[in-house]
Amino acid sequence: xxxxxxxxxxxxxxxxxxxxxxxxxxxxxxxxxxxxxxxxxxxxxxxxxxxxxxxxxxxxxxxxxxxxxxxxxxxxxxxxxxxxxxxxxxxxxxxxxxxxxxxxxxxxxxxxxxxxxxxxxxxxxxxxxxxxxxxxxxxxxxxxxxxxxxxxxxxxxxxxxxxxxxxxxxxxxxxxxxxxxxxxxxxxxxxxxxxxxxxxxxxxxxxxxxxxxxxxxxxxxxxxxxxxxxxxxxxxxxxxxxxxxxxxxxxxxxxxxxxxxxxxxxxxxxxxxxxxxxxxxxxxxxxxxxxxxxxxxxxxxxxxxxxxxxxxxxxxxxxxxxxxxxxxxxxxxxxxxxxxxxxx
Amino acid sequence: xxxxxxxxxxxxxxxxxxxxxxxxxxxxxxxxxxxxxxxxxxxxxxxxxxxxxxxxxxxxxxxxxxxxxxxxxxxxxxxxxxxxxxxxxxxxxxxxxxxxxxxxxxxxxxxxxxxxxxxxxxxxxxxxxxxxxxxxxxxxxxxxxxxxxxxxxxxxxxxxxxxxxxxxxxxxxxxxxxxxxxxxxxxxxxxxxxxxxxxxxxxxxxxxxxxxxxxxxxxxxxxxxxxxxxxxxxxxxxxxxxxxxxxxxxxxxxxxxxxxxxxxxxxxxxxxxxxxxxxxxxxxxxxxxxxxxxxxxxxxxxxxxxxxxxxxxxxxxxxxxxxxxxxxxxxxxxxxxxxxxxxxxxxxxxxxxxxxxxxxxxxxxxxxxxxxxxxxxxxxxxxxxxxxxxxxxxxxxxxxxxxxxxxxxxxxxxxxxxxxxxxxxxxxxxxxxxxxxxxxxxxxxxxxxxxxxxxxxxxxxxxxxxxxxxxxxxxxxxxxxxxxxxxxxxxxxxxxxxxxxxxxxxxxxxxxxxxxxxxxxxxxxxxxxxxxxxx
Numbered sequence: 001x002x003x004x005x006x007x008x009x010x011x012x013x014x015x016x017x018x019x020x021x022x023x024x025x026x027x028x029x030x031x032x033x034x035x036x037x038x039x040x041x042x043x044x045x046x047x048x049x050x051x052x053x054x055x056x057x058x059x060x061x062x063x064x065x066x067x068x069x070x071x072x073x074x075x076x077x078x079x080x081x082x083x084x085x086x087x088x089x090x091x092x093x094x095x096x097x098x099x100x101x102x103x104x105x106x107x108x109x110x111x112x113x114x115x116x117x118x119x120x121x122x123x124x125x126x127x128x129x130x131x132x133x134x135x136x137x138x139x140x141x142x143x144x145x146x147x148x149x150x151x152x153x154x155x156x157x158x159x160x161x162x163x164x165x166x167x168x169x170x171x172x173x174x175x176x177x178x179x180x181x182x183x184x185x186x187x188x189x190x191x192x193x194x195x196x197x198x199x200x201x202x203x204x205x206x207x208x209x210x211x212x213x214x215x216x217x218x219x220x221x222x223x224x225x226x227x228x229x230x231x232x233x234x235x236x237x238x239x240x241x242x243x244x245x246x247x248x249x250x251x252x253x254x255x256x257x258x259x260x261x262x263x264x265x266x267x268x269x270x271x272x273x274x275x276x277x278x279x280x281x282x283x284x285x286x287x288x289x290x291x292x293x294x295x296x297x298x299x300x301x302x303x304x305x306x307x308x309x310x311x312x313x314x315x316x317x318x319x320x321x322x323x324x325x326x327x328x329x330x331x332x333x334x335x336x337x338x339x340x341x342x343x344x
Numbered sequence: 345x346x347x348x349x350x351x352x353x354x355x356x357x358x359x360x361x362x363x364x365x366x367x368x369x370x371x372x373x374x375x376x377x378x379x380x381x382x383x384x385x386x387x388x389x390x391x392x393x394x395x396x397x398x399x400x401x402x403x404x405x406x407x408x409x410x411x412x413x414x415x416x417x418x419x420x421x422x423x424x425x426x427x428x429x430x431x432x433x434x435x436x437x438x439x440x441x442x443x444x445x446x447x448x449x450x451x452x453x454x455x456x457x458x459x460x461x462x463x464x465x466x467x468x469x470x471x472x473x474x475x476x477x478x479x480x481x482x483x484x485x486x487x488x489x490x491x492x493x494x495x496x497x498x499x500x501x502x503x504x505x506x507x508x509x510x511x512x513x514x515x516x517x518x519x520x521x522x523x524x525x526x527x528x529x530x531x532x533x534x535x536x537x538x539x540x541x542x543x544x545x546x547x548x549x550x551x552x553x554x555x556x557x558x559x560x561x562x563x564x565x566x567x568x569x570x571x572x573x574x575x576x577x578x579x580x581x582x583x584x585x586x587x588x589x590x591x592x593x594x595x596x597x598x599x600x601x602x603x604x605x606x607x608x609x610x611x612x613x614x615x616x617x618x619x620x621x622x623x624x625x626x627x628x629x630x631x632x633x634x635x636x637x638x639x640x641x642x643x644x645x646x647x648x649x650x651x652x653x654x655x656x657x658x659x660x661x662x663x664x665x666x667x668x669x670x671x672x673x674x675x676x677x678x679x680x681x682x683x684x685x686x687x688x689x690x691x692x693x694x695x696x697x698x699x700x701x702x703x704x705x706x707x708x709x710x711x712x713x714x715x716x717x718x719x720x721x722x723x724x725x726x727x728x729x730x731x732x733x734x735x736x737x738x739x740x741x742x743x744x745x746x747x748x749x750x751x752x753x754x755x756x757x758x759x760x761x762x763x764x765x766x767x768x769x770x771x772x773x774x775x776x777x778x779x780x781x782x783x784x785x786x787x788x789x790x791x792x793x794x795x796x797x798x799x800x801x802x803x804x805x806x807x808x809x810x811x812x813x814x815x816x817x818x819x820x821x822x823x824x825x826x827x828x829x830x831x832x833x834x835x836x837x838x839x840x841x842x843x844x845x846x847x848x849x850x851x852x853x854x855x856x857x858x859x860x861x862x863x864x865x866x867x868x869x870x871x872x873x874x875x876x877x878x879x
Binding site for chain 1: 666668687688689691692698700705706707708709710711712716720721723724726727730731732774
């Protein structure tokens with residue numbers, strides 16, 4: 001026997017309101033809250049330490065604000081640097097070590113070799129660029145795992161830096177012009193803060209308003225698809241490593257200007273908070289994706305929290321514990337948000 | 345064609361006789377109703393086809409059976425045993441006897457067949473907990489022979505031909521229980537298989553049913569379903585619009601039920617008037633990877649088909665035309681000018697676009713919005729203002745969504761939130777917005793439902809009418825026959841036949857393609873690119 005359907009006439013096309021194209025949507029209010037949760041949280045933390053008795057005396061002062069912003073400038077710079085490879089889906093673990101190397105070399109060239117200040121600034125940044133070229137080569141041409149490659153590079157750089165300084169802190173012989181610049185203020189804020197702000201604006205323009213920046217997001221989403229819409233995947237990824245390393249080199253010089261001295265280190269004290277900022281940033285503005293504005297908010301959030309904790313009586317351990325926790329929470333959250341995006 | 349079968353009537357006809365009986369299922373997602381009063385009655389020992397376009401609700405129904413979604417209302421009984429649909433999970437489904445094999449088979453490609461079995465059911469152990477490899481080997485060899493798979497269980501899954509991989513997944517899913525008490529659900533089992541491979545697979549599925557296995561099959565490929573299924577349930581707009589028991593309907597009848605009319609687009613237009621227009625692309629002596637010495641011309645307004653099996657070099661040819669592979673020798677002319685793209689970028693600037701074969705792997709940006717998926721191909725054009733025109737991107741995306749009939753709420757929706765057919769429409773729109781003079785399509789409707797396919801055909805025809813030269817590579821002969829003016833048969837990297845679509849029918853086209861490899865084998869030259877390994 002053959003039983004068949006109701007004739008088409010008996011089932012008129014479903015009205016548009018009952019469209020079966022199932023798309024789960026979050027409500028607009030929830031979405032705004034999600035996008036700006038980090039900003040709101042930062043404001044809340046700021047208010048908390050402003051009124052919390054143990055810290056309320058020292059925390060909300062112009063001086064402390066200056067310390068917070070000034071010390072965070074270098075971390076924020078490295079965070080912006082880290083965005084370039086991260087957005088295209090690659091991890092650069094060597095940025096902290098690159099910055100530390102640039103800091104030591106810049107100091108050393110002035111103190112040990114008596115170079116003029118301009119050469120002592122430019123050459124370390126160029127050397128940092130070479131590190132980026134190497135990272136990019138190993139990752140895009142030899143297809144080495146970016147994580148292990150840049151981790152190895154970080155160890156190598158910190159070793160070479162240690163060899164260069166012989167374990168000594170370089171403190172004398174540094175051109176005072178550079179430290180003077182580090183403590184110069186403009187309209188009440190350290191000049192380095194404006195530099196970071198300018199860098200952030202350029203990076204924001206690059207990522208949102210140039211085809212190259214947008215192509216990095218495309219590569220991070222699906223490199224094979226990106227290649228078949230005309231993106232030069234390898235070249236752009238390579239460049240992202242170079243640009244990141246050059247910015248990190250600049251961050252190292254900036255760190256020297258603020259500290260006035262240089263010691264060989266692995267640069268982890270710069271890299272870890274920077275990564276915390278980047279991953280926190282990926283939970284804000286465009287949740288699930290690394291972005292410049294979120295990164296800056298993340299950097300401010302981390303430094304305000306650490307400063308407030310320190311002023312409330314927590315000692316040296318507070319910074320690491322907080323950065324570590326922030327990084328874990330941030331990675332967890334941005335992974336969750338990213339996965340939700342992919343699943344739709 | 346006879347009397348109408350109401351789901352309720354089917355239920356009263358004897359629930360005990362049914363292997364699976366799903367009744368009155370409702371499902372909401374937020375404000376949208378994905379299923380209303382849906383039903384599915386599967387007789388034991390039959391192959392039951394579940395049909396419907398994308399968004400018709402058939403996937404939702406399957407996911408409710410699998411315990412992925414919870415139904416709002418409805419009843420379910422399996423082999424006469426009632427199961428409550430509230431609190432029904434994947435564990436309940438497995439205990440009730442449902443076994444699912446999805447399109448992505450879930451096999452570990454580089455592990456051996458027997459290990460794939462053991463990872464699912466557990467390894468046989470000896471007294472100290474070590475694996476009893478020989479016992480496992482015997483056990484799996486026995487299962488494989490039951491499923492007529494003549495392979496060594498120690499071989500890695502990736503060595504199997506594609507249809508056998510699916511059979512291994514089926515055998516694994518059914519292992520360990522009496523298969524009469526199991527219902528096998530195949531979700532798009534042939535979507536990634538070439539035509540002859542899916543033929544082999546379906547033949548085996550049919551034999552399983554002859555041995556008493558109950559099978560539910562979900563597929564977009566109507567012809568295949570017709571060859572294997574006894575009963576059919578057709579979904580549209582979340583409702584069951586047709587239940588055919590022990591029927592042999594024609595493809596047209598099924599399409600009519602699925603689409604509720606409007607099926608003209610899937611038929612050939614019968615015109616081959618564009619095969620003599622001005623040449624757009626002239627390829628001569630092209631050698632690139634598996635492509636050996638290919639010469640042909642595509643004309644303005646022409647839809648040119650490339651027919652060939654997996655490994656024939658179809659995709660490689662399109663990649664070479666798109667600058668994704670650089671050919672080793674040969675010349676190409678595009679619109680009368682020399683054309684030698686060294687990158688995709690070059691090809692795009694010359695006015696060429698390509699929709700790749702594998703949408704998910706090579707075309708999609710799943711976690712980005714529809715707007716971004718469209719504008720990614722227009723970056724350089726948009727950047728002329730040195731500022732990405734967000735508003736213009738959105739407006740353009742809205743236009744394209746409208747023009748190509750994409751079912752999506754708005755351009756900011758994620759690409760992954762759309763059904764396969766709509767995703768494919770977006771990928772095609774991505775290239776057509778550039779108004780290419782040459783459009784390359786690789787399996788343009790793979791994994792796309794019938795209604796979207798009709799839309800896509802219409803889109804392709806419209807752009808050809810506007811003067812675009814279209815090259816379609818496909819393993820679906822009825823697709824090439826319906827869509828193309830002229831068809832080239834590609835085998836082992838060479839063009840072996842050239843026919844006008846109006847001069848052949850689908851069957852003779854299929855035999856042209858299938859016959860080629862064996863005739864070629866006599867003058868077979870080993871190539872560096874052995875992508876034919878599995879075929």
